[in-house]
Amino acid sequence: MTRARSLADRVQAWDRALQAVRSHFRGQGLHEVLTPVRLPAVAIEPYIEPVRADGGLLATSPELPMKQLLCGGAPDVFQVAPVHRAAESGRLHAEGFHLIEWYRRDVDERAMQADVEALIETTFDAFARPAPGPWTRHGFLALLRETTGVVLRGDEDAAMLLDAVPAAWRVDVPETMPASARTLYAWSALLTSWSDVALDPWLAAQGGGVHIVDYPPPLAALAQVGPARLGAGEAAHRFESYVGGIELSNGYHELRDPAEQRRRFAAVAALRAGHDLLPLPEPTAFLAALEQPGLPACAGAALGFERLLMLACGATELSAIALG
């Protein structure tokens, strides 16, 4: 049962958490930036819908403008960015929220996992709450196998994947989509089904923090693909971090290849077209910056501010700490 907090208490909690986050990153030599909220284009994602704003789009994440700063020569940066995602509303979702997003040059996603742990610890400390721990790391496919018995390699196309999963998980993949979009769709559907029936309950039962790593390449999003960190074969250098079953963070060893980035955006755009979702503009300025001057080697992560604050306050739903 969450204790009802007065608005004055909530404002104090926000202020304390913001201060903890800022001093944490500044102490590590990162620079705070602010990037625009209304953008000409956002990262094209399969299931993240931007809010349209008078010819532009409200940022769903500050990722592209922050990477453009890095392309332009900026040092390591962080921000607490207001973001909007249409039609997301629930106990742990709000259409408007804040992402703590940060980038470090010359490191990979493993350094960002350590950052996530440290940032959570600093914030919990500020609320005199014991930080979650210990943290464990699990490869996506190994955890899938452990929690469901489903064995996959990670390089299956849509047809192979649908053959390999339980009948209840099968989805109709529109024939009209190109192969890359079909594969992305089938893997996204697998993630959704797995989360629903097995992964979420498993995560909720873990006492400490959990990083899921080594995503199958079709679910790489904006991460590089390379040798798996924990298992064999190729995997996306992407991770997601959970505390008490609640997803807090998502991070990448950032993809730098503009041709591969274009291919991935095109696959998502084709998936969106197959779902009858509104088409999104190509992020041309971001793609141009990837070409020239190019993105320096870097890793980035995003962590939901309100969810972090909620956990640090011992609350169980966002409404308990919301200011609006």
Place this chain on the structure above:
Amino acid sequence: MDVSDLKKNAKLEIDGAPWVVTDFQFVKPGKGQGLYKCKIKNMLTGSVVDRTWRSGEKLVAANVESKKMQYLFSSPDAFTFMDNDTYEQIELPVDVVGHDKYFLLDNIECDVLIYNERPVGVSLPSHIIMEVTECEPGVKGDTATNVTKAATVQTGKQVQVPLFIKQGERIKIDTRTGEYVERVNK
């Protein structure tokens, strides 16, 4: 309608029957599809099932309208209501009214739900005041509410009431739970 329009009390048509969403939860695995986890109730049979939809799925809204009507009288098979605007009378079969029959006071005004021109249910006010027609004698001076006794109200409904309630007194009942709320003075 799109699944993102789902909310509590949304009315859906599934396999030719009207369903109402009674419980609703939105969850979303990282970068996966959103899931709309619902409990839905068949408005014809009252059966409740769990259903999960994914973002992007399309649903059909049930063509359910509600009309203000007045309850007139009952027969063994049906309850008769009158449309307040047209004075037209319609009959709701006993099984469609279900437990709501215990709240149908004479001349009470309520919303009758119409699905494809067929009455499928009654939407009652959240609280109704009824008279206790039968109960054990009141215990004088005992105003504690955690000890209860059985009472019968004018529609024949049985309800648990505090010991101080006397026959002939009026009480407020919550129509959603069927439970006693408070005594109504005068």
